[in-house]
Amino acid sequence: MASLTSKHKFHTPNSVCTRTHQVGALALVVATFFVTRIFDQSFNSCNYPYREVKRSFVDNGGSISWPDRGYGFDLFLKIYVYDEREIDGLKELMRGRNGKITPESCLKGQWGTQVKIHRLLLQSKFRTLEKEKADLFFVPSYVKCVRMMGGLNDKEINQTYVKVLSQMPYFRRSGGRDHVFVFPSGAGAHLFRSWATFLNRSIILTPEGDRTDKRDTSAFNTWKDIIIPGNIDDGMTKHGATLVQPLPLSKRKYLANYLGRAQGKVGRLQLIELAKKFPDKLESPELKLSGPDKLGRTEYFQHLRNAKFCLAPRGESSWTLRFYESFFVECVPVILSDQVELPFQNVIDYTEISIKWPSTRIGQLLEYLESIPDEDIVEMIARGKLVRCLWVYASETEPCSATLGILWELQRKVRKFHQSAETFWLHNRSIVNRNLEEFHSWKPPMPLP
Numbered sequence: 010m011a012s013l014t015s016k017h018k019f020h021t022p023n024s025v026c027t028r029t030h031q032v033g034a035l036a037l038v039v040a041t042f043f044v045t046r047i048f049d050q051s052f053n054s055c056n057y058p059y060r061e062v063k064r065s066f067v068d069n070g071g072s073i074s075w076p077d078r079g080y081g082f083d084l085f086l087k088i089y090v091y092d093e094r095e096i097d098g099l100k101e102l103m104r105g106r107n108g109k110i111t112p113e114s115c116l117k118g119q120w121g122t123q124v125k126i127h128r129l130l131l132q133s134k135f136r137t138l139e140k141e142k143a144d145l146f147f148v149p150s151y152v153k154c155v156r157m158m159g160g161l162n163d164k165e166i167n168q169t170y171v172k173v174l175s176q177m178p179y180f181r182r183s184g185g186r187d188h189v190f191v192f193p194s195g196a197g198a199h200l201f202r203s204w205a206t207f208l209n210r211s212i213i214l215t216p217e218g219d220r221t222d223k224r225d226t227s228a229f230n231t232w233k234d235i236i237i238p239g240n241i242d243d244g245m246t247k248h249g250a251t252l253v254q255p256l257p258l259s260k261r262k263y264l265a266n267y268l269g270r271a272q273g274k275v276g277r278l279q280l281i282e283l284a285k286k287f288p289d290k291l292e293s294p295e296l297k298l299s300g301p302d303k304l305g306r307t308e309y310f311q312h313l314r315n316a317k318f319c320l321a322p323r324g325e326s327s328w329t330l331r332f333y334e335s336f337f338v339e340c341v342p343v344i345l346s347d348q349v350e351l352p353f354q355n356v357i358d359y360t361e362i363s364i365k366w367p368s369t370r371i372g373q374l375l376e377y378l379e380s381i382p383d384e385d386i387v388e389m390i391a392r393g394k395l396v397r398c399l400w401v402y403a404s405e406t407e408p409c410s411a412t413l414g415i416l417w418e419l420q421r422k423v424r425k426f427h428q429s430a431e432t433f434w435l436h437n438r439s440i441v442n443r444n445l446e447e448f449h450s451w452k453p454p455m456p457l458p
């Protein structure tokens with residue numbers, strides 16, 4: 010619990026610590042005892058005082074501090090959100106080619122983050138309506154949902170994204186470096202086929218850190234992109250009454266469960282086999298996407314809460330919503346997905362709240378889980394309760410949410426200067442393109458990438 014609840018102390022670069030001190034350091038070599046002492050004190054002032062960082066999220070009595078370096082002391086950033094009426098093609102990416110798909114229908118399910126993040130930014134106090142003042146630019150798109158509902162096919166999605174980007178002089182100015190996109194599913198940015206040509210410098214928000222099983226390249230880049238939590242059913246994350254309440258540990262029927270479709274995946278099939286061998290330890294029925302074997306929403310969580318450990322094996326891709334859901338029925342998530350990337354690693358130590366087990370050792374898993382004392386399980390669950398607010402797409406006015414987590418991560422990407430290989434500047438601070446045309450007269454369609 011210590012590292013989640015204690016306030017961390019940080020080194021702050023002290024403005025008194027300047028070049029004079031470096032010069033002073035040389036002078037010390039020949040200086041007298043007195044001088045030495047004076048410099049000594051001022052050198053110490055380069056390291057002291059430590060600043061107590063107060064920017065912490067508080068939930069259920071715990072607190073999580075955002076690290077200091079590179080993030081600033083306060084959230085302070087300006088995000089411009091493109092409007093569907095402003096950019097030709099954006100409407101199609103949000104509502105399909107006929108404009109018939111409603112945002113409400115795209116809000117539900119594990120991929121609802123594409124809509125939720127857009128809505129939260131529209132209401133955000135960090136939103137700016139002036140592009141000239143923006144640090145970052147958010148490009149809304151509900152394209153995962155639109156594609157699922159037949160609103161656009163892959164080819165149209167690709168072409169529409171390219172059209173949209175060509176309408177944006179600011180995208181051209183930075184080569185996309187200050188533009189933010191959400192890709193909410195396992196495909197990540199691959200939803201946009203030519204992402205590698207057009208979005209390879211942009212900031213991508215995605216729950217998926219890996220897609221190397223089906224493609225040669227992963228669209229996720231640890232240093233540029235941001236892992237976001239999947240969208241958990243609102244009925245489980247709301248304050249007060251939840252759809253299904255957690256059970257006391259002693260009342261849980263199973264040691265572990267896995268409730269999902271096998272999808273022909275080795276790890277999942279192994280779990281289903283294991284459950285046949287140890288039916289009173291592991292609940293892992295072979296679930297179906299539809300038909301009588303499909304679990305309803307409430308039923309699903311009622312099963313999920315009935316074990317101490319909730320297994321989260323890799324499926325079509327490496328991230329799984331089950332990992333996040335586990336925290337709301339209060340079972341300990343056990344990740345069986347070697348390539349997984351997890352959100353907010355700068356504030357969460359995942360060893361405190363979860364287990365990651367090699368997917369190549371599933372045969373020994375139950376034996377290991379059985380060896381873990383209940384006290385340890387209780388502690389892990391308690392620590393998980395302190396951080397789970399970071400999985401919830403709540404208003405930024407809440408003390409802790411995925412929204413705030415994402416804003417802090419975005420803040421680290423803010424740069425004062427926006428440029429690309431096709432951006433130039435003159436003595437009078439005019440930004441121009443290769444033809445020396447000034448930025449304000451760059452007219453779409455812009456050349457890309």
Ligand SMILES: *[C@@H]1O[C@H](CO)[C@@H](O)[C@H](O)[C@H]1NC(C)=O
Pocket residue numbers: 167168171202203
């Ligand atoms: C995506 O669209 C662009 C512009 O129409 C095109 O040049 C590119 O080849 C397309 N990519 C794929 C993979 O089809």
Ligand SMILES: *[C@@H]1O[C@H](CO)[C@@H](O)[C@H](O)[C@H]1NC(C)=O
Pocket residue numbers: 205206207209210458
């Ligand atoms: C991004 O795409 C451009 C255009 O295809 C390419 O020139 C560049 O090398 C790519 N950058 C990275 C980091 O992949």
Ligand SMILES: *[C@@H]1O[C@H](CO)[C@@H](O)[C@H](O)[C@H]1NC(C)=O
Pocket residue numbers: 435437439
């Ligand atoms: C900056 O300098 C260029 C080249 O001399 C000139 O064409 C342009 O009008 C100037 N821009 C401003 C805003 O003064």
